[in-house]
Structures are given as C-alpha cells and as structure tokens.
Amino acid sequence: MNTLVQYPLPQWMSIAFLIAIPLPFVLITLFVRREATRLQQHRAFGVVALFFVLYLAYIALASHNGWFNRVSFPPRVLLLTTFPYALLLFGGLLNTNIYQNILKNAPLESLVRLHVFRLIGVFFILLAVHDALPKPFAFIAGVGDMLTAVSSIFVAKAIQQQKPYARRLTFYWNLFGAADILFTAIAANVLTKISINTGAMGVDALAVFPFCIIPAFAPPTILFLHWAIFKKITA
Numbered sequence: 001m002n003t004l005v006q007y008p009l010p011q012w013m014s015i016a017f018l019i020a021i022p023l024p025f026v027l028i029t030l031f032v033r034r035e036a037t038r039l040q041q042h043r044a045f046g047v048v049a050l051f052f053v054l055y056l057a058y059i060a061l062a063s064h065n066g067w068f069n070r071v072s073f074p075p076r077v078l079l080l081t082t083f084p085y086a087l088l089l090f091g092g093l094l095n096t097n098i099y100q101n102i103l104k105n106a107p108l109e110s111l112v113r114l115h116v117f118r119l120i121g122v123f124f125i126l127l128a129v130h131d132a133l134p135k136p137f138a139f140i141a142g143v144g145d146m147l148t149a150v151s152s153i154f155v156a157k158a159i160q161q162q163k164p165y166a167r168r169l170t171f172y173w174n175l176f177g178a179a180d181i182l183f184t185a186i187a188a189n190v191l192t193k194i195s196i197n198t199g200a201m202g203v204d205a206l207a208v209f210p211f212c213i214i215p216a217f218a219p220p221t222i223l224f225l226h227w228a229i230f231k232k233i234t235a
Contacts, residue, residue, distance in 0.1 A: 024117035081216035121145020144180035
C-alpha cells in the first residue's frame with residue numbers, strides 16, 4: 001500500500017499557516033453574523049461558527065489518525081472531507097431559506113470582499129520553494145489565488161462606487177476566480193494520478209496536516225462563493 005511522501009518543511013511554515021488559516025473562517029462567520037442579524041436570523045451565526053469548529057476538529061482528527069495517508073485516486077482527503085463538504089453546501093445549504101434570504105439581501109461587494117482570504121494561496125508558492133509541490137502547479141495556483149484576492153478589493157470598490165463598468169468587471173473577475181480554483185482542483189487530481197502511475201512528485205503535501213485544510217475547505221467554499229456572486233449579478 002502506497003503512503004504519502006513526507007516532505008521536510010521548516011516549522012515556521014506550519015506555524016505561519018496555522019496563524020493564517022483562521023482568516024477565511026472568521027471572515028465568512030462575521031459575514032453570516034452581519035447579514036443574519038439584519039434578517040433577524042440570529043441562530044445562523046452560531047450554526048456556522050459551530051460547524052466550522054467541528055469541521056476543523058474533524059480534519060485534524062482524521063489527519064492525526066492517518067486517514068489521509070494512503071495514496072489513492074481520488075485522494076482520500078477529498079473522499080473524506082472535500083466531497084462530503086461540497087455535497088453539504090451545494091446539495092443542502094443552497095436550498096435553504098436562510099441562504100436564499102442572505103443572498104438576496106447581502107451587498108454584492110461584501111460577497112466579493114470575502115475572497116481576500118485567498119491571499120493564503122501564497123502557501124502554494126512557499127511549499128513549492130521548499131520542494132514539497134510541483135513548481136508549475138504551485139505557482140499557477142498560488143499566483144491565481146493572490147491575484148483574485150488583491151483584485152477583489154478593487155472590484156468591491158467599483159461596485160460600492162456604482163461605476164458603470166462594475167457589473168461587467170465583477171462578472172469577468174468572478175469567472176477568473178472560479179477558473180483558478182477549478183484549475184487547482186483538477187490539476188491536483190491529475191498530478192495525483194500521474195504520481196501513482198509514474199512515481200513523479202504529486203501533491204502529497206496537501207494531504208498532510210495542517211496543509212490538508214486547504215483541499216478540505218477551499219475548493220467547495222470558493223466555488224460556492226463564486227456561484228453566489230454569479231447568481232447575484234444575474235438576478
């Protein structure tokens with residue numbers, strides 16, 4: 001049975017990641033609290049916050065127990081975290097009244113600003129620099145994430161200032177951001193398959209704690225946010 005390749009990484013990188021990774025969870029939770037309070041749906045904030053705490057605990061426990069350690073296609077981290085989480089978002093939350101109400105009433109610029117957390121994509125590049133990820137994959141994914149994050153600030157400002165080009169700009173920005181995360185997810189799976197077949201470097205580092213939080217959380221969450229923005233600008 002093949003197991004993950006453990007790449008030696010400096011301790012500061014894991015510490016820095018653990019300091020940075022709460023950012024998306026905090027931003028999304030605060031967004032839900034603000035919008036749910038406006039709608040007098042106060043329980044939504046507690047539900048989201050509790051879910052994130054439990055989900056992070058589950059990821060840590062699964063990693064600690066070695067549930068992601070076997071190399072497989074699709075990777076076990078996807079089978080045990082990403083896919084169920086995506087099903088919860090797109091098969092469950094998408095159809096709830098609270099989601100529909102938040103989507104209807106939340107300012108578009110607030111949804112766009114949430115993507116600033118994708119600055120965490122810098123860790124793709126850091127992992128590649130320390131020879132833990134294939135460099136072409138990591139640099140494309142990392143730079144794409146950071147470009148989406150930085151540009152979200154200017155897109156949100158254009159929306160807020162009601163620039164005549166704001167909606168069109170948002171559409172193309174949203175398309176770019178979604179394409180970036182789809183590339184990252186698909187390429188990671190392709191590299192895993194190539195790694196199994198040939199022994200070439202794969203993306204094993206993304207199945208090891210704490211970096212396994214990236215595939216467990218980011219693709220479904222980011223695609224869900226992009227879908228919400230698409231629905232908002234086409235409503």
